[in-house]
Amino acid sequence: MKIIGLAGMPGSGKGVVSSIAGEMGYHIIRMGDIIREEARKRGEDPGETAVKLRREHGEYIIAEKCIPKIENTKGEKILIEGIRSPYEVEIFKKHYRGFRIISIFSTRRTRFKRLQRRGRKDDTKDYQKFLERDQRELGFGLGDVIATSDYLIINEGPLHKFKENAKRILKKV
Numbered sequence: 585m586k587i588i589g590l591a592g593m594p595g596s597g598k599g600v601v602s603s604i605a606g607e608m609g610y611h612i613i614r615m616g617d618i619i620r621e622e623a624r625k626r627g628e629d630p631g632e633t634a635v636k637l638r639r640e641h642g643e644y645i646i647a648e649k650c651i652p653k654i655e656n657t658k659g660e661k662i663l664i665e666g667i668r669s670p671y672e673v674e675i676f677k678k679h680y681r682g683f684r685i686i687s688i689f690s691t692r693r694t695r696f697k698r699l700q701r702r703g704r705k706d707d708t709k710d711y712q713k714f715l716e717r718d719q720r721e722l723g724f725g726l727g728d729v730i731a732t733s734d735y736l737i738i739n740e741g742p743l744h745k746f747k748e749n750a751k752r753i754l755k756k757v
């Protein structure tokens with residue numbers, strides 16, 4: 585089984601890579617979906633739930649919730665989108681030899697512009713709010729994950745180039 589973790593700050597392009605991986609036959613597991621599912625049950629904001637879940641059940645909780653989803657997957661290729669902390673990397677490495685992390689980097693300026701354009705429900709046009717979201721993600725240890733990843737894709741240029749790079753790296757891993 586080939587299993588890859590995907591990390592990057594908000595707006596860096598994780599969704600783009602996931603959809604390419606999907607086209608290549610990967611089964612996609614989104615850590616964000618696990619948080620959103622839990623937030624819905626609790627009637628909370630997903631940002632709040634992400635912090636609370638870790639506080640209540642420890643740093644490993646979101647990764648642990650992914651394991652049964654991975655085990656129930658029939659496919660041979662799995663991509664876990666949205667790894668945020670070194671604890672999560674540790675769990676996946678322990679369970680799956682050969683687990684690799686691909687990170688995506690885009691500058692803050694680029695990411696803010698993209699998120700303004702994307703306009704998903706949790707996207708903001710307020711730069712201060714955007715910085716707060718960045719800070720929350722970094723607080724989970726996302727910076728450490730990116731700094732110690734196995735592959736890095738820089739996403740500052742045109743979308744088609746980024747997609748080409750992503751495809752090449754997904755094939756290489």
Ligand SMILES: Nc1ncnc2c1ncn2[C@@H]1O[C@H](COP(=O)(O)OP(=O)(O)OP(=O)(O)O)[C@@H](O)[C@H]1O
Binds near residue numbers: 595
């Ligand atoms: N190179 C690029 N050129 C132009 N637009 C891009 C590029 N890369 C990504 N985008 C667009 O920017 C937006 C953010 O990308 P995407 O949704 O993949 O980010 P993300 O890392 O999944 O963000 P989040 O963590 O907030 O979900 C999307 O609308 C995407 O289509």
